[in-house]
Amino acid sequence: MTLTFAEPNPNAIPIHVISADKADDALARLPDAARSWAKAHDFMGGLGEVLTVPADKNGIAAVLIGYGTQAKRARDRFHLAVAAKKLPAGVYHLASGLEGDALEEAALAWLLSAYRFDRYRKPGKDGARLIAPDGVDAARLQVIAEGEALTRDLINTPAADMGPKELEEAAQSLSSTHDARINVIKGDSLVSSNFPMIHAVGRASTRAPRLIDMRWGDSGPGLTLVGKGVCFDTGGLNIKPAASMGLMKKDMGGAATVLGLAHMIMGLGLKLRLRVLIPAVENSIDGNAYRPQDILTSRKGLTVEINNTDAEGRLVLADALTLSDEDDPDLVVSMATLTGAARVAVGPDLSPFYTDNDDHAAALAKAAARVADPVWRMPFHEPYEAMIEPSIADLDNAPKGGFAGSITAALFLRRFVENPYMHFDIYGWQPSDAPARPKGGVGMGARAVLEALPEMLGL
Template identity: 50%
Template sequence: MVPFSLIDRPSPFHAAAAQSLPVFAVTPQQVEAGSIDPVALDWARKAGFKAEAGSMLLVPTSDGRLGGALFGLGGAVVDAPFLIGKLAKMLPGGHWHIETAPVDHGQLALGFGLGAYRFERYKSAKANDPTLTLPRDIDANEIRRLVAGTYLVRDLINTPANDMGPAALESAFRALAAHEGAEVQVIAGDALLERNFPLIHAVGRAAAEAPRLLEMRWGKGKRRITLVGKGVTFDTGGLDIKPSASMALMKKDMGGAAHVMALAAMIMNAKLKVELRVLVPVVENAISASAFRPGDIYRSRKGLTVQIDNTDAEGRLILADALAYADEEQADLLIDMATLTGAARVALGPEIAPFYTDSEPLAEALMAASRTTFDPMWRMPLFKGYEKDVSARIADLTNAPSGGMAGSITAALFLKRFVDRASEWAHFDIYGWSAKDRPEGPQGGEAQAIRALYHLIAKGKG
């Protein structure tokens, strides 16, 4: 696979090379039992190497040259399935291969690929990174596909808003479609009103760059898969302006768009037998004389009226029009992804993706895919008792229920009002950001749930 990316980055993988050096991924028990390469074992014991989780020891040859590396797996293989991602940051530059490892080779290769990511678009100096030969007993194309999709999410989110506004996100969307031979349609500016997308227009009309709805179609198959992603390229909060501390990361508010684009890229590259449709409403939630106001009421594409009780609850507004449009064609599986609420992060933290669905089979399949792919997510309740909180006094719905409780649930219930026909629907309230370096990736934009979703779709369970 030629990975689609904003950045012309080198691959963390290379073809088998005669000069590649070995990595021995070992547990403490293997070192104690002496069940590893004799030369590496001798050096490990002389150096006091205990194979603690994430530790590394370079191994010399008899004549003093670099001969390989030992990497400690510790006892955290299950708790940290991508621990080997640390290796991509610790090894010297050059070609390497996994000589021995007591865990799944595909998991190791994926971990290395995820951990090798760097965002250096704005750096003058580039690092000399190590590369890894993909093991022969794995599906190399699948690993490259998953890594490329993750890189795409990270690249899109990490790019600042001055280089990733509505027009730039449209360009990336079009480039992805061209790369995979998909068809694209774009509705922008006042044409949104003419085509009945009033909420998308209202949220984005105050910005210097026009709001727009991006649509991609690809493939043929028995299953119709529709993906919808929130594309707020920057969120000031609108007239209900955010404090500066809350605005600092708002370049990531197009994370939902980045996720569905990357998931689409993986589906298309794998040539899955599906009919794929991708919808991304794109706006900047800016402040100007034409900004939408608290107290305004707008009629949505579906016909439901929405009272604006907080202009900082804009994501659900643009998703409402996009979901209503998506639902006009009955999908077998409709997925929407959005960096929607802080309440979701309070509930589950930044590393677990909350999802909502009223389909028990889909929920079970998603949780099974999560466990298989080590892609953490958790089902949250579409609790009917809170539906009254989404109602408004003088409109059908409010975009910001009062009280400040169950914010992620009420947001999901709001979106559910715009989905009627899809056979199965799931809403993902993602964070899309890692606040700290982890073995599988650095601080910054992060992909959530798309490996599990791709696995589910590829297995025909969605």
């Protein structure tokens, strides 16, 4: 798996990207042989069309890739990844047809098209390689692709091989790569260090719960990323049915996403102070598992009535978010595969996010559109605050009724943060193959946040 651009090569095969609504003009500018070949094959730039123009003596003289119409392209993204998968192995370069954000998206799509999760099978051979197009920051795109690959690999790894210990090892490896500092509190030390809800959720597992705390950078604004690291979620004593438990290896998708984003930030050398907090647990069943109707006291001192042990993600995040506040960062961003309600609201492809800061929301929306990482703002709807307030504790971890589940979870988390805060309720999984996104784990929201950071933090 090579998620890098090819070295410059004078023999690279030129690619001409042709929009359907401008096909006549684009084809008219091609060399005679290519234009005649396109006409002979009725090539008119339909989205996903790939036509190889033969050379005089074997090989390929050029490639024509259909880019469709704007209306067709709007129905998905990363369209050049489709062409990259169709072409034979070789070195190619984009000769015409794209510029600006579209060119950058195409280049990243090509890189991501090479991703394969091959931990448990023989690695495939490299396919078509692309030379970095003029006008794009090749080094930046390669770092972004690496971060996305890290996220996908972590989510795709089965829970037997990706428990709290292995998630810690992934963070340790990332820390070593970027010369970051890392501290881990685990097992019963969580109790003495005042992380009671992280301990309560993870104590029934044979694999010790832990809080992973990584820091990098010593100047600039402070950014803290908090990722839900529930490495497998049985639902606890409110055990999930088999159909709901099948994808629970991805319940650490928030942690995987913030680690991928952290790699991008550190790899690009952004001038900020980064902190990454991951409560890593397995929500298991044993005689010492926490129970429905238990009252837990959080690190912040707020008490929480447990009405469903399957609403565990917000509990471990709450203790980590309280810690995040203690050094007054300029922005806290949490990412979690938190609620099924978010999937009902926006489906698997959009990243719903919450913030009270309109400027941050606008910056994120613009950035998401630029980098083809779609997001959707959801409301911290304050009239629903009463829904998370039970009669015998400060907070309820699972309000009855089923209404507004993503919103009430976000409101719950906001109770533990005083500094500027943004929360993502992501899915972290691609249900079926799509351009540059094979079925399996996928990063959501990370590239949008990365693109928006300069405006949100004044970098």
